[in-house]
Amino acid sequence: MSRKILVADDEPNIVISLEYLLKREGYTVLVARDGQEALDAIARDRPDLVLLDVMMPKKSGFEVCQAVRADEALQATKILMLTAKGRETDLAKGLALGADAYMTKPFSTRELAQKVADMLAAQP
Amino acid sequence: MKAPERRLVLALAAAGLALAAWTGLSLALVWAGLAPDERQALGADGPRLAWLGWLAAGWAAAVAGLGWGLQRLFGRYVGAPARLQEEVRVLLAASAPQPLAPHGSAELRGLAGAINELADQRDRLRQDMARQVEQASRGVQQEKNRLAALMAELTQSVVVCNLDGRILLYNSRARLQFRALSQAPALADGAELMGIGRSIYAVFDRQLVAHALESMQQRLRRGAGRPSAQFVTTTRAGQLIRVQMAPVRDLDAGEAGAGISGFVLMLDNVTQNFQEESLRDQLLHGLTEGSRSSLANMQAAADMLGYADLEPEMHERFLGVVREEVAAMSGRITELVQRSTQGLKTRWPLEEMLGADFMTAAQRQIESHCRRAVTVEGLDAGLWLKVESFTLLQVLTYLAGRLVDEFEVKFLQLRLQRAGQRAQLDLIWSGQAMSTETVMVWEMDPMRFGSQSTPLTVRDVVERHGGEMWFERDRVRHRAFFRFLLPLASEQEQLEAAQIMQNDSRPEYYDFDLFQAGEQASELDDRLLSSLSFTVFDTETTGLNPSEGDQIIQIGATRIVNGRLLRQESFEQLVNPGRLISPASIPIHGITQEMVAGQPGIEAVLPAFHAFAQDSVLVAHNAAFDMKFLQLQEAATGVAFHQPVLDTLLLSAVVHPNQESHRLEAIAERFNITVLGRHTALGDALVTAEVLLRLLPLLQAQGIHTLRQAREAAQATYYARIQY
Numbered sequence: 001m002s003r004k005i006l007v008a009d010d011e012p013n014i015v016i017s018l019e020y021l022l023k024r025e026g027y028t029v030l031v032a033r034d035g036q037e038a039l040d041a042i043a044r045d046r047p048d049l050v051l052l053d054v055m056m057p058k059k060s061g062f063e064v065c066q067a068v069r070a071d072e073a074l075q076a077t078k079i080l081m082l083t084a085k086g087r088e089t090d091l092a093k094g095l096a097l098g099a100d101a102y103m104t105k106p107f108s109t110r111e112l113a114q115k116v117a118d119m120l121a122a123q124p
Numbered sequence: 125m126k127a128p129e130r131r132l133v134l135a136l137a138a139a140g141l142a143l144a145a146w147t148g149l150s151l152a153l154v155w156a157g158l159a160p161d162e163r164q165a166l167g168a169d170g171p172r173l174a175w176l177g178w179l180a181a182g183w184a185a186a187v188a189g190l191g192w193g194l195q196r197l198f199g200r201y202v203g204a205p206a207r208l209q210e211e212v213r214v215l216l217a218a219s220a221p222q223p224l225a226p227h228g229s230a231e232l233r234g235l236a237g238a239i240n241e242l243a244d245q246r247d248r249l250r251q252d253m254a255r256q257v258e259q260a261s262r263g264v265q266q267e268k269n270r271l272a273a274l275m276a277e278l279t280q281s282v283v284v285c286n287l288d289g290r291i292l293l294y295n296s297r298a299r300l301q302f303r304a305l306s307q308a309p310a311l312a313d314g315a316e317l318m319g320i321g322r323s324i325y326a327v328f329d330r331q332l333v334a335h336a337l338e339s340m341q342q343r344l345r346r347g348a349g350r351p352s353a354q355f356v357t358t359t360r361a362g363q364l365i366r367v368q369m370a371p372v373r374d375l376d377a378g379e380a381g382a383g384i385s386g387f388v389l390m391l392d393n394v395t396q397n398f399q400e401e402s403l404r405d406q407l408l409h410g411l412t413e414g415s416r417s418s419l420a421n422m423q424a425a426a427d428m429l430g431y432a433d434l435e436p437e438m439h440e441r442f443l444g445v446v447r448e449e450v451a452a453m454s455g456r457i458t459e460l461v462q463r464s465t466q467g468l469k470t471r472w473p474l475e476e477m478l479g480a481d482f483m484t485a486a487q488r489q490i491e492s493h494c495r496r497a498v499t500v501e502g503l504d505a506g507l508w509l510k511v512e513s514f515t516l517l518q519v520l521t522y523l524a525g526r527l528v529d530e531f532e533v534k535f536l537q538l539r540l541q542r543a544g545q546r547a548q549l550d551l552i553w554s555g556q557a558m559s560t561e562t563v564m565v566w567e568m569d570p571m572r573f574g575s576q577s578t579p580l581t582v583r584d585v586v587e588r589h590g591g592e593m594w595f596e597r598d599r600v601r602h603r604a605f606f607r608f609l610l611p612l613a614s615e616q617e618q619l620e621a622a623q624i625m626q627n628d629s630r631p632e633y634y635d636f637d638l639f640q641a642g643e644q645a646s647e648l649d650d651r652l653l654s655s656l657s658f659t660v661f662d663t664e665t666t667g668l669n670p671s672e673g674d675q676i677i678q679i680g681a682t683r684i685v686n687g688r689l690l691r692q693e694s695f696e697q698l699v700n701p702g703r704l705i706s707p708a709s710i711p712i713h714g715i716t717q718e719m720v721a722g723q724p725g726i727e728a729v730l731p732a733f734h735a736f737a738q739d740s741v742l743v744a745h746n747a748a749f750d751m752k753f754l755q756l757q758e759a760a761t762g763v764a765f766h767q768p769v770l771d772t773l774l775l776s777a778v779v780h781p782n783q784e785s786h787r788l789e790a791i792a793e794r795f796n797i798t799v800l801g802r803h804t805a806l807g808d809a810l811v812t813a814e815v816l817l818r819l820l821p822l823l824q825a826q827g828i829h830t831l832r833q834a835r836e837a838a839q840a841t842y843y844a845r846i847q848y
Contacts, residue, residue: 011417013445017424020438024431055413084416105420109427 003120004045006030008038008064009053009082018051021109022116035059039067042074048120052099054083054090062097069098078119082107132198139194140187147183204228208236215243281391284372287384289324289333301365301393302327316735319693321657321685323739324389328367332357336369341384344371356394364395407460414456418449425449474589476613479507479540479547482516486538489517490524493573494536498524502539508613509547515585516610518578520551522571523606531556539605546591547612552605563595563606648741648768649832653820656831658684658770659737660813661695662805663750664713667706670753675701676726677715679733680805682813683740687820689813695736696806698723713803730754730761740767741831745788745812747771768831772815774838779822781841791815 005027007018015031022029030045032038036058042050050068054061061081068074081099083090094102100119103112155163204227211224223240226233272293275282281298285291294302302318317327324333336353343351352370368390374383425445428434434442480503487498520538527533537552567582586593592609648656661681667674681695698715700723710716744750747769758764776786783794792799792811795818799811828834 011421013421013449014417014424016441016445017421017428020428020442021424082420084413084420086412086416105416106423107420109424 002026002028003049004028004030004047005116006032006038006041006045006047006050008032008035008041008050008056008061010034010056011053014053017109018112021113025113025116027116035061035064038064042068042077043071046074047077049078049080049116051116052079052081054081054085054094062093065094065097065099080115080119129198129203131202132195135194135198136187136191139190140183143186143190144183147179151179200229204232208232208239211236212239215239281393283318283324283389283391284386285324285389286386287337289330291318291320291322291324292386294318294320298391301391316695316732316738319683319685320688320690321683326735326738328357333369336367337384337387340369340371340387344373344384363393364398366392366394368392410456410460415453418453418456422446422449474510474512474611477509477511477513479503479509480505482509482511482513483538483540485513486517486520489521490536490538493521494524494528496524496528496534496536498536498538500538500540502541504540504542504547507540507542507547510611510613512585512588515580515588516608518571518573518580519582519585519608522573523551523566523582525573526566527553531558542612543609545612547610549608549610550605551608552603554601554603557597557604558595560595567593649835650830652829653823653831653834654687657686657740658743658813658816659740659767660684660743660809660816661733661737661750662744662808662812663753664715664803664805665709665753666701666703667709668749670756673703674706674753675699675703676729676753676757677701677705677720678713678805679729680807680809681733681736682806682809684743684813684817687817689810689817691810694806694809695733696804697729697732699729700725726757727761730757730763734763734765737765737767742767742769743772743812743816744769745772745808745815747773768835770816770831770834771838772812772819774841775819775823775834776815777841778828778834778837779819779826788812788815 005022007015007022007029008031009015009018010033015033019029019031030041030047032041034057038050038052038056039059041047042064050064052061052064056064059067061083065079065081068077068079079099079101081094081102082105083094083102084105086104091102091104101115103115208224208228215224223243224236226236228236275293275295278295279297281301282293282295283291283298284293299318332355336355340351340353350370352368354366354368356364356366358364370388370390371384372386372388374385422445425442428442429439429446483500483503487500490496490498524533524536527536531553533553533555535554537550539548539550539552541548570581571578582593586608589610591611593606595604595606597604659681660683661679663676663680664678665674665676676699678698679695680697683690683693698720700720702725705715705717705720742751742765748771751765751769754765772788772791773786776783776791780786780794783790788808788811789799792815795815797811797814797818799807823829823834823837826837828837
């Protein structure tokens with residue numbers, strides 16, 4: 001069974017590429033366009049990994065991350081934060097709030113695919 | 125001849141009686157020792173009478189002689205010293221006395237001489253002292269004036285307060301800044317906040333100031349050399365103020381060292397800086413995060429486009445993403461450039477200057493330096509530049525100089541116009557044009573003036589102004605010109621600069637005597653009249669019957685603090701009465717329907733006036749009339765005036781009960797007060813204030829010292845019993 005990945009980002013221009021890339025890599029891809037949609041999708045569809053943008057309407061990526069980590073049932077969900085914020089303080093906050101990894105935009109899609117594969121492989 | 129001294133008469137009578145008694149006794153003794161026949165012989169009628177007559181005459185002569193001798197002695201040893209004593213008393217009391225005339229005995233003359241010398245010595249000492257006191261006080265006054273003058277010219281806002289937060293001194297810059305803090309700037313002009321004797325806590329939170337004071341005191345106790353405190357605060361009007369606080373030390377406080385008698389506040393309105401920084405942040409943010417996202421989107425799309433097996437439909441969609449993001453980034457950069465050139469000012473300190481002033485200066489300097497006629501054309505008179513005038517003048521003079529020296533230009537012309545958000549300054553000449561290369565060299569060469577040179581180039585100066593400069597040809601009119609684009613002062617800056625220029629008279633912006641004045645716990649009623657702050661006001665109205673709907677159409681007011689009239693801190697506002705002004709009243713106050721048409725209503729003006737009058741005693745001439753109008757507005761405006769009220773009409777009646785008229789004109793005439801602008805509210809308020817200032821010492825002479833006494837005396841006058 002293919003692994004399930006949720007792409008949570010409000011910018012259609014990045015979603016289209018990520019969706020295409022991940023499908024090509026053989027994953028099942030879900031899409032959420034804001035923080036609330038992302039939380040709902042995580043609770044409903046239980047993806048293995050979430051590509052989480054920080055700057056989103058309704059709920060920010062930080063809030064989504066915190067909510068997921070607070071929910072026992074969703075503990076296993078891997079979170080990879082994607083953000084245009086390049087400051088060290090943002091990175092520290094993301095990791096502190098429970099993100100498993102953090103990538104700063106712009107990034108190479110090959111690295112992203114590699115990272116996703118590594119994170120899913122590390123899962124028991 | 126004066127009546128004989130009583131003591132002298134008594135002494136003489138006693139002596140006469142003693143003599144008579146002695147004579148009588150002698151006679152009795154002689155009589156007792158005589159033989160009977162001898163008594164017989166003596167007792168014969170004839171000789172006995174003669175003998176007794178001689179005896180009485182002898183007695184009278186002796187008494188008279190004694191009287192004369194006693195009087196002489198008395199005059200010499202009692203009368204003369206007594207006179208001398210009186211004269212010495214005069215000498216003691218008088219300020220510039222006649223010297224004593226020496227008379228009487230040698231001892232007395234000597235005494236008088238010695239007293240004269242003492243008096244001389246005393247007078248010399250007195251004069252000396254007076255001279256020294258005068259000198260010292262002149263020195264102190266001079267120092268005060270110098271300090272006040274210095275403060276007035278400072279470009280930083282300075283406010284000095286005593287420990288109670290009462291303002292003792294402020295400069296015009298502070299006045300302007302407080303104007304920006306005022307919630308009713310158009311009405312009270314900030315004078316309700318900034319004024320001598322007003323509380324600084326009307327602007328800044330008391331706790332905040334107290335905290336800063338405390339930390340300053342702590343530092344002082346620890347022996348810090350320059351104990352000062354800083355805070356940033358938001359005012360009620362939403363302005364951001366950075367405040368630096370320094371102590372005014374109390375030199376009398378002794379060893380403790382932590383004695384502070386007041387504090388100095390230096391204020392910076394950082395609202396604009398803050399806004400500029402926010403804008404800068406925004407732009408930076410737009411550049412970084414915005415671009416990062418776009419770049420990420422493009423890179424991802426480009427990566428996808430790299431797959432050889434991409435379906436044509438997807439290929440088109442990824443290309444679309446790239447095109448869209450490129451367009452978005454271009455747009456963002458265009459906007460960034462526009463906003464940064466508009467909004468971000470150059471960091472070089474520039475000053476606001478009226479364009480016309482700058483042009484006049486440039487004309488004069490070029491004419492004197494190049495010895496050529498310079499004309500000014502197309503001058504926009506209302507233009508305010510934001511420039512560094514010295515170097516900019518250097519640039520114009522330098523360019524004009526090279527034109528004259530190298531191209532033999534005969535006539536020069538200057539032109540200043542507005543061009544959008546900037547000013548356009550042209551240096552025009554007719555005749556030969558030059559190559560672009562020459563212009564470039566002129567622009568980049570360090571400027572030279574005869575033998576003098578500066579390290580600055582034209583380009584440097586233009587860049588300092590965040591401006592631009594180029595060379596243009598007007599082929600039709602055979603002219604060429606250098607054009608400079610220069611920044612304009614913002615509207616706020618223009619306003620401030622214009623107001624600073626209008627401050628022609630030396631304002632009464634300080635009163636150091638308030639340092640001594642502590643906050644008095646006692647109620648206003650028990651305070652000395654001389655220690656009170658007064659708001660002297662007058663209203664103009666549509667008519668004389670407030671109860672029949674007549675309304676206020678103008679309020680004017682001024683302040684008296686510590687016995688000084690503060691003309692600069694006045695209040696004047698027309699009020700739209702919302703009804704017709706009765707034609708009969710127009711000739712009196714000169715206010716027409718058109719004049720009040722665009723003015724605020726009483727509901728806006730009264731709160732501003734209330735703020736202006738806070739913490740003071742209200743004073744008006746025939747105050748009952750004006751108070752009636754104010755009271756009738758209480759319900760509509762929610763503003764009530766609970767201050768005590770004094771009426772100059774009644775006070776005048778207290779001081780001059782026998783005068784026929786207590787009309788304002790009559791009183792002003794009595795006191796010889798020059799009346800300017802009567803029957804404007806402010807004009808009348810100023811006259812009333814002058815009247816009050818002259819009434820106060822007269823009241824004091826009648827033993828009326830406190831506000832309570834003044835009010836009671838006023839109530840007791842005949843006029844107070846008349847119903848208005």
